[in-house]
Amino acid sequence: MSGPQHPMESYLSVATWKASYSRYWGEPLGPLMLEGLSRFCKQVGADPDQIVDECLPQANSGEGVLLRTKARRKYIEAVDRFEDGAGRQTANTVRSFLVHNGVAMSPGVLRTGAGG
Numbered sequence: 184m185s186g187p188q189h190p191m192e193s194y195l196s197v198a199t200w201k202a203s204y205s206r207y208w209g210e211p212l213g214p215l216m217l218e219g220l221s222r223f224c225k226q227v228g229a230d231p232d233q234i235v236d237e238c239l240p241q242a243n244s245g246e247g248v249l250l251r252t253k254a255r256r257k258y259i260e261a262v263d264r265f266e267d268g269a270g271r272q273t274a275n276t277v278r279s280f281l282v283h284n285g286v287a288m289s290p291g292v293l294r295t296g297a298g299g
Contacts, residue, residue, distance in 0.1 A: 186225035191217045196235040196284050203283040219273040220280050227261050231280065234258060238286045255286060262288075 191197050197220070201212050224230055229237070237254045258281065266274035278288050 185228050187221055187230040189230070191221050191231065194231040196231040196280070200231075200280045200283045204279065207283075215273075216276045216279075219269065219276040222269060222273070223262070223265050223277045226265055227258070234281075235284045235286065238281070239284070255288075258286070259288060 187194070192201075197217070205211050220231060224234070227234070238251050238258060262274050262277050262281075265277065281288055
């Protein structure tokens with residue numbers, strides 16, 4: 184599996200996460216948070232932007248994003264598996280990355296949402 188090919192800070196989705204996290208919590212991301220996300224990306228074989236783009240692809244009309252239920256479910260399950268080896272705190276870091284990029288992590292949201 185591949186994973187990130189560039190420094191984590193170079194991805195747009197990581198910049199979005201850093202800014203949103205800092206606004207919400209009033210503190211910056213810690214280096215261990217970036218390391219945890221990097222480990223997850225290596226495990227799933229995708230970089231951060233690829234993960235977010237897979238879950239929230241741009242609409243053809245150019246007016247926002249589509250919701251991809253299968254992709255979100257795939258990553259929810261991947262984070263759950265990642266938690267088994269990496270621990271709850273590191274898995275929650277990945278969940279934070281996804282949520283701050285607009286990816287709903289609640290299985291209940293997936294059942295009621297549209298898209299596929």
